[in-house]
Amino acid sequence: MISYARQDPKEQLDVTSPPLDDHIAPAPRVSVQAFCETMETAAAVQSAGEDRRLGKAHLKIQMGGMAAAIEAYRTAPTPNVIILETEGRSDILVGLDQLATVCDAGTRVIVIGRINDVALYRELVRRGVSDYVIAPVNTLGVVRSICGLFSAPEAKAVGRIIAIVGAKGGVGASTIAHNVAWAIARDLALDSVVADLDLAFGTAGLDYNQDPPQGIADAVFSPDRIDTAFIDRLLSKCTDHLSLLAAPATLERVYDFGDDAFDSIFDTLRTTMPCIVLDVPHQWSGWTRRALVGADDILIVAAPDLANLRNTKNIFDLLKASRPNDRTPLYCLNQVGVPKRPEINAGEFAKAIEGQPIATIPFDPQVFGLAANNGQMIAEISANHRTTEMFLQIAQRLTGRGETKKPRGSFLSPLIDKLRAK
Numbered sequence: 001m002i003s004y005a006r007q008d009p010k011e012q013l014d015v016t017s018p019p020l021d022d023h024i025a026p027a028p029r030v031s032v033q034a035f036c037e038t039m040e041t042a043a044a045v046q047s048a049g050e051d052r053r054l055g056k057a058h059l060k061i062q063m064g065g066m067a068a069a070i071e072a073y074r075t076a077p078t079p080n081v082i083i084l085e086t087e088g089r090s091d092i093l094v095g096l097d098q099l100a101t102v103c104d105a106g107t108r109v110i111v112i113g114r115i116n117d118v119a120l121y122r123e124l125v126r127r128g129v130s131d132y133v134i135a136p137v138n139t140l141g142v143v144r145s146i147c148g149l150f151s152a153p154e155a156k157a158v159g160r161i162i163a164i165v166g167a168k169g170g171v172g173a174s175t176i177a178h179n180v181a182w183a184i185a186r187d188l189a190l191d192s193v194v195a196d197l198d199l200a201f202g203t204a205g206l207d208y209n210q211d212p213p214q215g216i217a218d219a220v221f222s223p224d225r226i227d228t229a230f231i232d233r234l235l236s237k238c239t240d241h242l243s244l245l246a247a248p249a250t251l252e253r254v255y256d257f258g259d260d261a262f263d264s265i266f267d268t269l270r271t272t273m274p275c276i277v278l279d280v281p282h283q284w285s286g287w288t289r290r291a292l293v294g295a296d297d298i299l300i301v302a303a304p305d306l307a308n309l310r311n312t313k314n315i316f317d318l319l320k321a322s323r324p325n326d327r328t329p330l331y332c333l334n335q336v337g338v339p340k341r342p343e344i345n346a347g348e349f350a351k352a353i354e355g356q357p358i359a360t361i362p363f364d365p366q367v368f369g370l371a372a373n374n375g376q377m378i379a380e381i382s383a384n385h386r387t388t389e390m391f392l393q394i395a396q397r398l399t400g401r402g403e404t405k406k407p408r409g410s411f412l413s414p415l416i417d418k419l420r421a422k
């Protein structure tokens with residue numbers, strides 16, 4: 001039997017500018033076989049297969065539509081997902097009835113068709129079709145349809161990964177990651193976790209004034225134990241909405257990991273945490289590249305010099321090429337205005353990167369130094385500091401959310417409100 005449908009037919013989306021709240025959770029390791037009728041659909045399915053969100057799925061594409069599918073599964077077992085392109089109306093239903101006789105339990109069927117009609121859609125649902133997508137389909141439409149089969153509808157807000165990385169060492173990427181995550185948790189009231197991926201030298205524990213006995217190393221060195229309960233025990237609570245998956249910051253071990261060493265940690269975090277901020281160390285290895293490529297959004301932190309400019313451009317180019325269906329990465333400038341230091345200004349950066357920085361954060365050694373040494377955030381040291389507002393704006397930009405809490409206002413606010421009401 002084909003499993004039961006639960007989705008509405010969807011509109012096609014513009015691939016070039018997906019809206020911020022249009023989050024698609026990656027699909028698990030599933031097998032997908034597509035039987036297309038047109039080259040356009042085959043091309044869309046092909047490029048969907050190359051999307052990061054289907055990185056774990058195994059995709060096979062054939063031409064021949066419904067007839068080829070029925071023929072293929074007469075002898076072979078069916079995969080987790082079958083995608084069928086079909087042009088007519090009656091042949092869909094007849095074909096599906098035939099297919100149902102050869103389909104294994106648990107196989108889900110996505111139909112791509114040209115007819116936009118509720119009656120047809122109902123018939124498809126009755127036959128257990130999981131999703132009906134109206135042609136012409138685009139890459140993201142196919143990605144969304146496949147991934148949608150495996151993400152629970154109530155998990156819609158769950159699991160956005162934001163990766164923050166420096167274009168060079170020491171540019172303040174971790175400081176920005178911690179302050180932004182703190183703002184996401186406090187001002188946007190979004191449950192968040194900071195995963196400190198700088199296992200040897202990470203400073204998240206210091207910055208949040210936490211010294212937990214356990215953290216990310218316990219997970220990455222015991223991959224067999226990873227599940228939600230296990231990861232939950234490794235988190236240390238920093239504030240109401242903010243938790244930390246701390247780095248050990250010890251040197252007894254070395255931290256050479258395989259490309260996918262962190263996959264199951266991220267997948268597990270995604271199931272329970274709406275926002276996961278990765279503090280990615282400035283290094284280029286299989287697993288750091290994978291963490292960046294696999295993130296929902298990326299912020300590159302750069303200081304205003306030539307090496308940072310070159311590296312930002314290189315990271316940008318690489319990420320744009322490996323994530324053709326995603327928003328482009330964002331970047332911000334940090335430590336701007338060091339006395340007597342010649343700097344490359346934001347305009348020149350914007351020209352080379354072909355995009356504006358989302359923030360230009362001033363160099364302020366007094367406040368940043370105090371915050372680092374006290375284990376506090378900038379907003380705790382100085383609520384009115386101009387970077388406090390910048391961190392909030394970055395938080396909003398990265399999460400696609402506006403502020404939820406009202407500004408605290410002065411002690412006169414209630415009075416002013418009363419007067420206004422009158």
Ligand SMILES: Nc1ncnc2c1ncn2[C@@H]1O[C@H](COP(=O)(O)OP(=O)(O)OP(=O)(O)O)[C@@H](O)[C@H]1O
Pocket residue numbers: 166168169170171172173174175176198203281282334335336361362363364365366368369372
């Ligand atoms: N805007 C700023 N003004 C002054 N000091 C800053 C600013 N941003 C960060 N710093 C300081 O710069 C130092 C390096 O910051 P941080 O550790 O966040 O950088 P990083 O890019 O994560 O470095 P690493 O490459 O070691 O991971 C810290 O002492 C931090 O307090």
Ligand SMILES: [Mg+2]
Pocket residue numbers: 173174175198280281282
């Ligand atoms: Mg760092």
